[in-house]
Structures are given as C-alpha cells and as structure tokens.
Amino acid sequence: MVLITVRLPAGLSLPDGMRHLGLADEDVDLAFGLIAVDSAKGLYALRVSDESARRLGWGAGGPYADPKIEPFGPPS
Amino acid sequence: MRVMIQLRPSYDVVAAVADPRLTATTADVADRLPGVVLDDSFTPVAVPQPVPSHEGDPLSLRQPITYSLAGEHASVMVRGEIADDELTARLSLLPMVRRDVVGVFADPVIEASLTCGGDPAVGDWRDVARLMRADELQRAGLDGTGVALAVLDSGVNAAHVAERLGRLVTLDVQRSWNPATVDGRAGEFEVDHGTMCAFDALITSPGASLIDIPLLLSRAQGTTVLGGVLSDAVAAFAHLRTVLLAQPADRRSLVVTNSWGSFSPRWDFPVGHPGNYSDNPAHPFNLIVASLEQEGADILFAAGNCGNECADGRCAFPNRPIVGANSHSRVLTIGGVDTRARRVGYSSQGPGRLTARKPDICAYTHFKGSGVYDPGPDSGTSAACPVAAGLVAAIRTQWPASRLSPAELRTLLRRTADHPRGADFDHDLGYGIVDPAAVLTTLRRRQAA
CATH class of the missing domain: 3.40.50.200 (Peptidase S8/S53 domain)
Known part of the structure; x- marks a missing residue:
C-alpha cells in the first residue's frame, strides 16, 4: 500500500470517495480510511495498492514517502 | 586572537618565576611587547625544558629525559591578545624585535565535554x-x-x-x-x-x-x-x-x-x-x-x-x-x-x-x-x-x-x-x-x- 492524495468534494465518506475514484475494497487500506488533509481545498489522503496508484495516475498526488518514524530518545 | 607567549628572560627572572615563594608579574617578565595587549591578571608560569639525562645514550631515541626549571634552562609563559587583522605580521616580527620571545602559541577556549547519551543525569x-x-x-x-x-x-x-x-x-x-x-x-x-x-x-x-x-x-x-x-x-x-x-x-x-x-x-x-x-x-x-x-x-x-x-x-x-x-x-x-x-x-x-x-x-x-x-x-x-x-x-x-x-x-x-x-x-x-x-x-x- 502507498500513500497518495486525491481531490474530492468536501465531506465525502470513505465508501463515497472509493466510489468516486472507482476503487474496490481490496485496493484500499480501509483501516487507514480517507483522511482530510485540507478539507477547505478538498484534499484527502488514503493508502492504496501500487496498481491502484498507477491507475489513478494524474488524478492523484504521490505516491508519497511513508517513512518509518522513531522516538528521539534515549540517545544510543 | 588570544595567545600564549613563551619568553626566555634573564636567568634571575626565570628563577624568580619558578620559585613558588616569590611572585613575579607579567610586567616583570615581559615589560611591553609591541602589538600585544598583555594580560596583567595572569601570573607568569615557568615552563621546564626537557634535558637528556647524563646516564643516557645520546644516540638513543629512548634516552631518559628530565625536565629542568633551572634558570639557564627554563622559559616563562605569559598571555595576551593580538588584533586579528595584525596577526600574521606580528607573529613574524615579534621574535625579531624581541630576542627573548621564543614562541607564540594559540590560547583556544577550552570547555568541559558536553553531556552525551549514556552520561549520568544532570540534575532532576x-x-x-x-x-x-x-x-x-x-x-x-x-x-x-x-x-x-x-x-x-x-x-x-x-x-x-x-x-x-x-x-x-x-x-x-x-x-x-x-x-x-x-x-x-x-x-x-x-x-x-x-x-x-x-x-x-x-x-x-x-x-x-x-x-x-x-x-x-x-x-x-x-x-x-x-x-x-x-x-x-x-x-x-x-x-x-x-x-x-x-x-x-x-x-x-x-x-x-x-x-x-x-x-x-x-x-x-x-x-x-x-x-x-x-x-x-x-x-x-x-x-x-x-x-x-x-x-x-x-x-x-x-x-x-x-x-x-x-x-x-x-x-x-x-x-x-x-x-x-x-x-x-x-x-x-x-x-x-x-x-x-x-x-x-x-x-x-x-x-x-x-x-x-x-x-x-x-x-x-x-x-x-x-x-x-x-x-x-x-x-x-x-x-x-x-x-x-x-x-x-x-x-x-x-x-x-x-x-x-x-x-x-x-x-x-x-x-x-x-x-x-x-x-x-x-x-x-x-x-x-x-x-x-x-x-x-x-x-x-x-x-x-
């Protein structure tokens, strides 16, 4: 699964968004959901399969790095 | 730039600096050095000279060394400051105008090492x-x-x-x-x-x-x-x-x-x-x-x-x-x-x-x-x-x-x-x-x- 952004009408639920984008359940990280990054601009993030990201092409932003994050301490 | 200046004044002055019972001042040792602002608050320090031991083999690199504070061997260190824009010229000229100047050395700021991971707590x-x-x-x-x-x-x-x-x-x-x-x-x-x-x-x-x-x-x-x-x-x-x-x-x-x-x-x-x-x-x-x-x-x-x-x-x-x-x-x-x-x-x-x-x-x-x-x-x-x-x-x-x-x-x-x-x-x-x-x-x- 990769992290992408899409532009959708404001206030859409995950199922509505998936329908809008033509994505099936197996294409999407359903647990992660549809995250409003900037709701005023209708910008949402979701995690989809590599194949779905390719299929969405110019309609989506990314894929973006989803790096591992770790605590800053104690220093070793 | 802050500097340490090593001088070799007369034997009696060196002996006075080395003698812990006496107190010599920077003015006693260095008087005035052109282009150097001497730090009068600093008490001059006698610097011992390494001297080969009489029993050692003079051709050996491992011959025993002793360190002498005798007036004819030791030198004296004072400290001062030279303007940054004059540093190169002063470093060249000082030993020429003052024959008792043996060397001029950097006097860098030193700090205790910083706290690192694994070090004990500093306070609570x-x-x-x-x-x-x-x-x-x-x-x-x-x-x-x-x-x-x-x-x-x-x-x-x-x-x-x-x-x-x-x-x-x-x-x-x-x-x-x-x-x-x-x-x-x-x-x-x-x-x-x-x-x-x-x-x-x-x-x-x-x-x-x-x-x-x-x-x-x-x-x-x-x-x-x-x-x-x-x-x-x-x-x-x-x-x-x-x-x-x-x-x-x-x-x-x-x-x-x-x-x-x-x-x-x-x-x-x-x-x-x-x-x-x-x-x-x-x-x-x-x-x-x-x-x-x-x-x-x-x-x-x-x-x-x-x-x-x-x-x-x-x-x-x-x-x-x-x-x-x-x-x-x-x-x-x-x-x-x-x-x-x-x-x-x-x-x-x-x-x-x-x-x-x-x-x-x-x-x-x-x-x-x-x-x-x-x-x-x-x-x-x-x-x-x-x-x-x-x-x-x-x-x-x-x-x-x-x-x-x-x-x-x-x-x-x-x-x-x-x-x-x-x-x-x-x-x-x-x-x-x-x-x-x-x-x-x-x-x-x-x-x-």
Missing part, C-alpha cells in the same frame, strides 16, 4: 521545575488547567506518571485516539517513551488534560520495533483537527508534542522527487501540520538526537538532520540543554531542511525524572520537547489561540529566549534557552496594555 525534575518557574507560573494562574495537551508517542501510562509526580493526572480518554493497528486503552499503555514525555510535559503544566495518541506503537507495514510510519501521523493530525474544531472558537487551545522523527533517508524518496518527505513542504504530512497550526494548535517537534558531538547511532542523514515536519516553519523545533544550561552534545543542529533557522529554542533534558529508563535519565530532545510543551500549555491556560495566535506565541518564546553566548541566533541553540520568567513579564506587560 525538581531542578527543571525551578528553572521553568513552575511555581511562579502556577501563582499566576498558568498551570495548564483546561488545556488539551496531546502526546503523540508510544502511549502513556497515567498511573506511573501520577505516582512519580505525586499528584493526580488528568487524562482525556474521550479525545484520545489510536491508529488503526494499535490496541489498548488511553493512559494504560506500557511504561515507555510516551510515559516519559507525558511526565516531562506535566512538570510545568500539572493541570493540562492529556490526549494519549500511541502513534509509535503502529504495526503498519509490519514494523516490529518501537516506531510507526508517517501515514499514521497524518491520520492522528486529522483527528486532532476535529478535536480542535470542536472547541469554541474563542477558547481554542491544543498543544501537540512530538518527540519523534525520521532518522534515515533510506525510508524516503530522494530529495527533489515529488513524493519526498524530508525536504518537501508539499508532502501530505507537512500540509496537515500547517493546516492544524492554522486552526490554532501549537505544535512542537523535537530537533532530534543527531548533534555533531555525539549523534545517536541511528542517525543516517549525512547533513542537516532536522528534517521534514521537525523543521517546519509553523512548528516550534526544540533542542536540548542540560540543567547547567549547556547544550547536550546529541541535540541536532540546524539549519533545518524545510526552514533554515532551526532549532527555534532549547529546553531542558538529561535529568532524573520519570524513572522510565532508571537508572538512566529522561534524555534526548525527546525530553526537551515536552518540557517546552508544558510551558506552552501553561501559557494557554489564560491565553487561548484567539488571544495569542500560535505564530505570536512562537515569536514570544523566541524573543524571550536567553542565549548564553549573547547571540541573536545560532544553529546550536536557536534563539536560546527558554526563559519562562521573561515570558511571564512579557505576558503581564501585554495584559496591562
């Missing part, structure tokens, strides 16, 4: 409370009561925090949130890094309401060690925005403390790639950070533990280790100092990758506190960040975002910070060490106006 959390003026803040009604303080970390064990602090802890279970792959109840996680962060935040804002977000326990993408992935942080920030927007617009206050980050470019797209995180303000996480701040949240990130002097072994960025949101212009980036007000050697130095002038300020770390890592201290910029967040939460008790915007609050903390070297800004300490007394004075002045 009560020292931090004193330095952070916790009592004074509370007397002024600034104790964090009613302020939401989100700890995005490995989960909080509220019972442990309460026991160590010796007082009740307010936990906001309703507004706490777990990433999709994390089980467990707010405030009941294992005692670990997040518990340390919660403890350190409450030193200065004991009344704050903790929002527990165990981001680093995420098992997304099969992570097995303590550590999550950034997409969970995107979701966490989206949750925090709903928390913030649910508050009345005139009383919004949400402080978000983040003692984590990305250690390695191995997990990232290359710089310049449109999907890159470390240097890309258009990455979704950097966008949602900006959007949460715009709604009124105060967001603090630790600078990281990749300081030049003793970087954490995980640090893999070849330079500029304050990356991504940790260097965002709309967050406060917190470096670390010990309770003696000296930068800890592992505190990451700027410039930052998204914003050059990072870190913003420093706060206290490497002190005996939560007991999470006993016998080790609360350490890393991981501890410094929540200590600073505690002050922000304390301020927000009476100064919601409608009264003092997050940008104004960041400016307040930068302008009042105390830089031990008197600098306006540098990439070691940013604008300096957080100064709660100066913050209080400024807030009182603003209130009176």
Whole structure:
C-alpha cells in the first residue's frame, strides 16, 4: 500500500470517495480510511495498492514517502 | 586572537618565576611587547625544558629525559591578545624585535565535554521545575488547567506518571485516539517513551488534560520495533483537527508534542522527487501540520538526537538532520540543554531542511525524572520537547489561540529566549534557552496594555 492524495468534494465518506475514484475494497487500506488533509481545498489522503496508484495516475498526488518514524530518545 | 607567549628572560627572572615563594608579574617578565595587549591578571608560569639525562645514550631515541626549571634552562609563559587583522605580521616580527620571545602559541577556549547519551543525569525534575518557574507560573494562574495537551508517542501510562509526580493526572480518554493497528486503552499503555514525555510535559503544566495518541506503537507495514510510519501521523493530525474544531472558537487551545522523527533517508524518496518527505513542504504530512497550526494548535517537534558531538547511532542523514515536519516553519523545533544550561552534545543542529533557522529554542533534558529508563535519565530532545510543551500549555491556560495566535506565541518564546553566548541566533541553540520568567513579564506587560 502507498500513500497518495486525491481531490474530492468536501465531506465525502470513505465508501463515497472509493466510489468516486472507482476503487474496490481490496485496493484500499480501509483501516487507514480517507483522511482530510485540507478539507477547505478538498484534499484527502488514503493508502492504496501500487496498481491502484498507477491507475489513478494524474488524478492523484504521490505516491508519497511513508517513512518509518522513531522516538528521539534515549540517545544510543 | 588570544595567545600564549613563551619568553626566555634573564636567568634571575626565570628563577624568580619558578620559585613558588616569590611572585613575579607579567610586567616583570615581559615589560611591553609591541602589538600585544598583555594580560596583567595572569601570573607568569615557568615552563621546564626537557634535558637528556647524563646516564643516557645520546644516540638513543629512548634516552631518559628530565625536565629542568633551572634558570639557564627554563622559559616563562605569559598571555595576551593580538588584533586579528595584525596577526600574521606580528607573529613574524615579534621574535625579531624581541630576542627573548621564543614562541607564540594559540590560547583556544577550552570547555568541559558536553553531556552525551549514556552520561549520568544532570540534575532532576525538581531542578527543571525551578528553572521553568513552575511555581511562579502556577501563582499566576498558568498551570495548564483546561488545556488539551496531546502526546503523540508510544502511549502513556497515567498511573506511573501520577505516582512519580505525586499528584493526580488528568487524562482525556474521550479525545484520545489510536491508529488503526494499535490496541489498548488511553493512559494504560506500557511504561515507555510516551510515559516519559507525558511526565516531562506535566512538570510545568500539572493541570493540562492529556490526549494519549500511541502513534509509535503502529504495526503498519509490519514494523516490529518501537516506531510507526508517517501515514499514521497524518491520520492522528486529522483527528486532532476535529478535536480542535470542536472547541469554541474563542477558547481554542491544543498543544501537540512530538518527540519523534525520521532518522534515515533510506525510508524516503530522494530529495527533489515529488513524493519526498524530508525536504518537501508539499508532502501530505507537512500540509496537515500547517493546516492544524492554522486552526490554532501549537505544535512542537523535537530537533532530534543527531548533534555533531555525539549523534545517536541511528542517525543516517549525512547533513542537516532536522528534517521534514521537525523543521517546519509553523512548528516550534526544540533542542536540548542540560540543567547547567549547556547544550547536550546529541541535540541536532540546524539549519533545518524545510526552514533554515532551526532549532527555534532549547529546553531542558538529561535529568532524573520519570524513572522510565532508571537508572538512566529522561534524555534526548525527546525530553526537551515536552518540557517546552508544558510551558506552552501553561501559557494557554489564560491565553487561548484567539488571544495569542500560535505564530505570536512562537515569536514570544523566541524573543524571550536567553542565549548564553549573547547571540541573536545560532544553529546550536536557536534563539536560546527558554526563559519562562521573561515570558511571564512579557505576558503581564501585554495584559496591562
């Protein structure tokens, strides 16, 4: 699964968004959901399969790095 | 430039300097040296000369050496200063105009080594409370009561925090949130890094309401060690925005403390790639950070533990280790100092990758506190960040975002910070060490106006 952004009408639920984008359940990280990054601009993030990201092409932003994050301490 | 000057005056003067019963002055030894401002407060020191022993083999490199302070052997050292723009000429001319000058040497500033990971604690959390003026803040009604303080970390064990602090802890279970792959109840996680962060935040804002977000326990993408992935942080920030927007617009206050980050470019797209995180303000996480701040949240990130002097072994960025949101212009980036007000050697130095002038300020770390890592201290910029967040939460008790915007609050903390070297800004300490007394004075002045 990769992290992408899409532009959708404001206030859409995950199922509505998936329908809008033509994505099936197996294409999407359903647990992660549809995250409003900037709701005023209708910008949402979701995690989809590599194949779905390719299929969405110019309609989506990314894929973006989803790096591992770790605590800053104690220093070793 | 400060210099040490080695002289060979007359035998009797050398003997006088070497004799501990007598006191010779710089004027006795050097009189005046052209172009050198001599330090009269410095007592001249006799420098012994190595002399081969009589029994030794004169052709051997290992012949025994003795050190002689006899008048005919020893020399004398004084100290002074030569103007930087005259240094080269003076160094050439001095031995010519004064035959008693044997050598001129640099006199560099020396400092005790900086605190590093593995070193024992420097002070304890009560020292931090004193330095952070916790009592004074509370007397002024600034104790964090009613302020939401989100700890995005490995989960909080509220019972442990309460026991160590010796007082009740307010936990906001309703507004706490777990990433999709994390089980467990707010405030009941294992005692670990997040518990340390919660403890350190409450030193200065004991009344704050903790929002527990165990981001680093995420098992997304099969992570097995303590550590999550950034997409969970995107979701966490989206949750925090709903928390913030649910508050009345005139009383919004949400402080978000983040003692984590990305250690390695191995997990990232290359710089310049449109999907890159470390240097890309258009990455979704950097966008949602900006959007949460715009709604009124105060967001603090630790600078990281990749300081030049003793970087954490995980640090893999070849330079500029304050990356991504940790260097965002709309967050406060917190470096670390010990309770003696000296930068800890592992505190990451700027410039930052998204914003050059990072870190913003420093706060206290490497002190005996939560007991999470006993016998080790609360350490890393991981501890410094929540200590600073505690002050922000304390301020927000009476100064919601409608009264003092997050940008104004960041400016307040930068302008009042105390830089031990008197600098306006540098990439070691940013604008300096957080100064709660100066913050209080400024807030009182603003209130009176």
